[in-house]
Each structure stands twice: as C-alpha cells, then as structure tokens.
Amino acid sequence: MSNFLRIKDVMKKTGIAKSTIWLWVSEGKFPKPIKLSPRITVWDEELINRWQDDYK
Numbered sequence: 001m002s003n004f005l006r007i008k009d010v011m012k013k014t015g016i017a018k019s020t021i022w023l024w025v026s027e028g029k030f031p032k033p034i035k036l037s038p039r040i041t042v043w044d045e046e047l048i049n050r051w052q053d054d055y056k
Contacts, residue, residue: 004034004042013048 011018024030031047 002044002046004036005045005048006040006042010043010048013045014052 005013007018007021010016010021014021016024021030025032031043031051033041033043035041
C-alpha cells in the first residue's frame with residue numbers, strides 16, 4: 001500500500017519548487033495529484049518514486 005504525500009513532502013522529496021510541480025502537472029510532465037477534499041491534495045508516493053526513477 002502506498003503512502004500519500006502533501007505538496008511540502010513532494011517538494012522535499014524531489015527538490016522541486018511548488019510552482020514548478022504545478023506547472024509540470026498541468027503540462028503532463030509530473031504525476032497528477034489526488035484530491036481528497038476541497039483543501040487537501042495528495043500524491044501517491046509510489047508514483048513519485050517511479051517518476052523519479054524515469055527522470056534520472
């Protein structure tokens with residue numbers, strides 16, 4: 001089972017700025033987040049790990 005990461009955790013894990021993450025999501029270059037509620041957005045850590053493996 002995967003963990004969910006909030007934006008600050010994604011920034012820390014990837015070293016990518018928040019604005020760049022959202023830009024890349026909109027351009028299809030970064031995994032799409034999951035909207036849990038109107039104020040809570042998360043990413044599946046496994047998808048982030050796979051993206052990092054492919055990005056390197």
